[in-house]
Amino acid sequence: MSNDDEEYAKSAAHHAIATGSLNRVQSYVERGRKYAKIPIKGLEAIFIKAYRDWAADEKNTAARLMSDDTSAEYTLRGVEEPFDLIKPEIEVVAQRAKRRFDALSDDRQTEMNAEIVAEYEEAKRRGN
Incomplete structure (x- = not known):
């Protein structure tokens, strides 16, 4: 992969992450900002x-929602999440996601990667 391709892939991935974060914040606000x-x-x-509960049990949807909602609240306050306090849990969640993707x-x-690129291209076209 060339440097340009690598930068493009990184930009598309960052866009996907940012879009997911924005969607989670919007959902959290719509549900009343608990x-x-x-x-x-x-x-x-x-x-x-x-995060500890979610890392311990990937099927714990309440913990997953709580992690999304607390992250959204940090975002709305303009405060960084304290990821340094949950490094082992982040590693568990990241490894689980990697195993699922693999x-x-x-x-x-290929289809998922193409969807990410298409969404990125559409956002660039719209000027987002």
Whole structure:
């Protein structure tokens, strides 16, 4: 892969991540911003618990939603999430995602990558 191709792939991936984050923030706000009045230390405790619970049980949808919602609240406050406090949990979640992606057929992986690129190209066309 050339440097230009690598940069393009990184840009498309960053766009996909940013779009997902924006969608999660929008969903959180639409559902009433549950953690808006929680002090930052309380939010941190909820954030840590959510990621620990989700890392321990990938089927724990409540923990997944809690992790998304606390991340959204941090974003809305303009505060970085304390990922340094949950490094082992992030590693578990990342490895799980990698295993799931790697288990997909080559055709499905190609299809997913093409969808990411198409969404990126559409956003560039719209000027987003």
